[in-house]
Amino acid sequence: MSKKEAIMAAARCSSFPALCVVAVLIGGAGAADEEAGLIHLHFYFHEVNAGTPNATVVNVASLHKNSSTFGDLNVLDNALRAGPDPASRLVGRAQGLALHASLDESGGLTAITFDFSDYGAYSGSTLATLGHIGVSGPAERSIVGGTGKLRFARGYMVSSLLSSTDTSIVVVFDMYFTLAR
Structure with missing residues (x-):
């Protein structure tokens, strides 16, 4: 899952916000994130x-x-x-x-x-x-x-x-x- 996809999943997550934050942070920034424009x-x-x-x-x-x-x-x-x-x-x-x-x-x-x-x-x-x-x-x-x-x-x-x-x-x-x- 790309960081952009993880961000979207975190935005939809309502009952487990702490788990969503952890899921997004585990991915780390990569070349695909930079190409997607994520700063x-x-x-x-x-x-x-x-x-x-x-x-x-x-x-x-x-x-x-x-x-x-x-x-x-x-x-x-x-x-x-x-x-x-x-x-x-x-x-x-x-x-x-x-x-x-x-x-x-x-x-x-x-x-x-x-x-x-x-x-x-x-x-x-x-x-x-x-x-x-x-x-x-x-x-x-x-x-x-x-x-x-x-x-x-x-x-x-x-x-x-x-x-x-x-x-x-x-x-x-x-x-x-x-x-x-």
Whole structure:
């Protein structure tokens, strides 16, 4: 099965989304994927928690009724780096918002623009994303557009928590998308 076929299968899969993500990731990118126009970007998202020096995420609205986070709104401007080390090369910024939109606090909604400042041919371009993120496990969200050399991008991204401390988190991102021709 080609990666494009795997993507289509994952899109149709509703009862076993985690298995679909695994099935897509096992295939790896190959020459056929490049010929089909599938682009893969890989990088690391570095977030510094609110309340710490140089915070890159802040809570801008909070209802805090019954100690629930439902309705909380966070805004972020996180570093995108080539590696998991905070000193690795800066490739861009992730700017957007996260809304705690689940009554049972199992997840929320994110709308994030990935702005690539130093990512080879894609420097100066952006990708716009939207989707649900859960509190555990990998998250899969939609790539709904782009600018510059990534104009008309459509696809998906998978993110997984790589490390977490009291003051920061590192998340690994893999984006898979095509461009309109």
